Amino acid sequence: MHRYRSHNCGELRAADVDTDVRLSGWLHNRRDLGGILFIDLRDHYGLVQLVARPGTQAAEALDKLTKETVVRVDGKVVSRGADNVNPELPTGEIEIEATEVEVLGAAQQIPFTINADDGVNEERRLEYRFLDLRRERMHRNIMLRSAVIASIRHKMTTLGFNEMATPILSATSPEGARDFVVPSRLHPGKFYALPQAPQQFKQLLMISGFDRYFQIAPCFRDEDARADRSPGEFYQLDIEMSFVEQEDVFQPVEKLMTELFEEFGDGRHVTSPFPRIPFREAMLKYGSDKPDLRAQLELVDITDVFADSAFKAFAGKHVRALPVPAVQDQPRKFFDQLGEYAIQHGAKGLAWVRVGADGALTGPIAKFLTEENVKVLTERLGLEEGHAVFFGAGDFDEVSKIMGAVRVEAAKRAGHFEENVFRFCWIVDFPMYERDEETGKIDFSHNPFSMPQGGMKDLEEKDPLDILGWQYDIVCNGVELSSGAIRNHEPDIMIKAFEIAGYDRETVEEKFAGMLRAFRFGAPPHGGIAPGVDRIVMLLADEPNIRETIAFPLNGNAQDLMMGAPTELEEVRLKELHLNVRKPQVK
Template sequence: MLRSHTCGELRISDVGQEVVLCGWVQRIRDKGQLIWVDLRDRYGLTQLIVEENVSSADTISKINSLGREFVLQIKGQVKEREAKNDKIATGEIEVLVNEVQILNPAKLPPFLIEDETDGGDELRMKYRYLDLRRNVVRQNLQLRHRVARETRQFLDAQDFIEVETPVLIKSTPEGARDFVVPSRMNPGEFYALPQSPQTFKQLLMVSGFDRYYQIVKCFRDEDLRADRQPEFTQIDCEMSFVEQEDVLHTFEGLIRHLFKAVKNIELDTVPRMTYADAMRLYGSDKPDTRFGMQFVELNSLLQNKGFGVFDAAELVVGINAKGCANYSRKEIDQLTDWVKRPQIGAKGLVYIKYNEDGSTKSSVDKFYSDEDKLAVLKECQAEPGDMVLVLSGNTNAVRKQLNELRLEMGNRLGLRNPDEYKVLWVVDFPLLEFDEESNRWHAMHHPFTSPKPEDIALLSSKPGEVRANAYDMVINGTEVGGGSVRIFQKPLQQKMFDLLGFSPEEAEKQFGFLMSAFEFGAPPHAGIAFGFDRLCSLFGGVDSIRDFIAFPKNNNGRDVMIDSPSSISEEQLKELSIALRAEKGQ
């Protein structure tokens, strides 16, 4: 080893020892007769000291030639620091340098390698290998490592076995777009990169591996945002001879274990909410339950009073913004403009204030009496000082709009505490959703999700009312995992393919291998997958998953560090039997 200790290891008990350290120069402070150098590695930072009358001329010369990020090996003696630094673990000691070896000089970095840096996102992604030297970024990856280690520890203890599934698989028409890979040995044919190991883990259940897991890389060619990457990691799990309750119990245990091991937080009992209630009360299938402000449906109180906007609406619904009766007209106008933005899409916003003196004031006073307004305030459990905000329109649209307004009010009122965690199971999703554009049913989860046993009879007559045996885990308004009880009998799976518009030939071509496997004794099985990157970002208190991925892509799906994706040569295209691109304009 080139070093005897790391830069985060030495303590006051090591005073007097001769040590060898290696690392990067963080900063240099030259006070004439004394020079201090902060030496950094992954483990921490140690202060070095060079004294003009003690250190050799060669050592002083080398120290004077240093710049930021030079790679050094030093030999020296541990001393007690006169001016101690209680902000770092090595703050009671320093190392008096006897010898210096410059292992590698360094160019001046394009941004400061500090916790608070002057580099923007794109610059830091271009030089990601430098960004990874920063404490805050390194700590994110250490947290990721810890979450992975604790996940494996828990699942191993529950008799799960980790099995790797293929990365080059077959493209399927359902779900997001596939990334495809041309096959040189099979001209004109393509592999796909897996969006999930779904069919393979079901085949493992048929194979008798009754408890499988994998921390697995998955790929989706979809539009990107802060919590999406073209390649991402999930904790993928499947179990045999289980029902929904067994899955919820097992993986509630996993989340409890991770919160305790990683955050030292003991979770409360994880409540459950049906999809129907989540949409009715929060307008979202992933509600943030750290705060209340539940929806209150107001059709019976606000319709048929002469206000045409409400009278024509399918749904009139409101939330109680506590303590907001003192909002000025300007603040209310700003809120109205906010909900009318294209991203939200509301046509307007109605408010009803419950003033501290018990009087009421609203934007629709000429249509509603004080008794009408007080009835609404009572229905919304408003107290003096509160303000009810009301939207109306098509049920699905207005629920989504009010959900966005609720979250915005939660932010403005400081109700979404990042240090508070509320975990929730959402269950009983619809099995199918109808797409007007394609004029057919689509699986809300995926085609292998089982309907609730009591709803199977509705598949032929009322498919839109069939509930799925599916479940999502939601933490602080973010979906972190989802799964379902699977179909394991061939006739039911065939019926599902029929409903989704697959011809028998298409079903056979796409999923014949799975249907065939079901004929050889498939057990009842169920599973779940957690977004590993999202879990890590939640534990780290950050919105973006990019901060927890070593080498992420930017918002355009590019790796600006290695300049990927990139073009390939005409020779490679020929080998892959891919036609050359036409000239521009042809």
């Protein structure tokens, strides 16, 4: 018999009764019923129940051991009997009559419960992540991640893509976030940057003559954590294709996502094909460029209705309306709670009216609406008996943010929200540039390497804020999975595009010397995208926090509490790297 096991803990069944077995695993739980010990033994594959009877070596050994001790157990498979079957376990028809136990790895008293959710805080869980990962939910999430990545690799190869690796140590790049930098020992005063994305290298692969590339790529960004963003590092499915237009990129990605979410979505429906929604339309209808289409409500721009209104709360402001059908049975509490929700998202309040049986509007602001206002609103919003309308007013971005959140919350509370579905969409036609509110400077709004839709002509003739880029996002259930673009592969257009954003020709030539040089030796039209692997798994696992799908994530302050990173360097190492550390003064 094998030194540690003849079977794993999850494979024994009724057909194995009377078999002598050897198992190894963690002591998951223990129950003492009149001197008879019942032990749950756990390994990677599952759980099995052991029985240790009084007076046996097994009982004496198991009675003294702490939970999570690693043991080897010899015994015989016996039937539990019809009355004692545990239908929740694949091994629930049998148990192991334990005869001998060997301790393989003793465990100290554990700091939190493994076999149940005891509400321990995240910082504690991350400090003891090796214990946290033993929990069933966490183990399942990490195995889901492994299976998803394996499936992605298979599907991408089937679609004709080739997996290739790109460098980790490279030069800094204006990707929109801060780089993690690595000092060079051989080149004093100079630094490498860890890639925010393999952007330039995957483009260079296309220029080198490769046609369809992909990579499960590690990316590094020195940015703050969010529920759907892990600080420090993350992984993305990096994709690039040659001789393509926008729809040519969409087709394989849409096929991949549909198949992937059908395979691992636990029966949840995947809506297909994915609608294409222009950025400005998304902001108007949904208040967001990553709309949750499970919410079956839309915002309506009614700014013109109140342009000359005497109602000061709306006059001269951007006004958005949210009509919500079938709320005639909702109590006043429904409206008050939505108002409180809007305030939590930055609103000063939430105006609303309700449509009665005669078509008349009632509610806090009904008295401020003229007959003409009511007529136009009724026609434009398609109002009928039982409708309610919520209003937001302010500047465009403020109203979009607030009413976008209210749209989803109202849909959930009023029964206009689809459950158990994955609603994808493409957001297209992003503006190439935006104006920085603080400095007034024109800057890139999305990907600086994108091709402007009108090429050089638009760059030279249009207001920068009116120029659209061949840029797109893929969104699922309100989560942005990825941004992508058709790339700017023409040197003169690229230089002009960067000049508009404040980079002179010399700076562009210096920062992107390798790419520009490559463009000047014959570059094909190309484009790509990079869906986030962590976010894909987060959606499939139905987890609200992305750290629940990563084996060893940093905490919200970008610290590794388990390994103690980041750490200080010894003086000898700093000297070797030609560095002096200047710490901020403590006030």
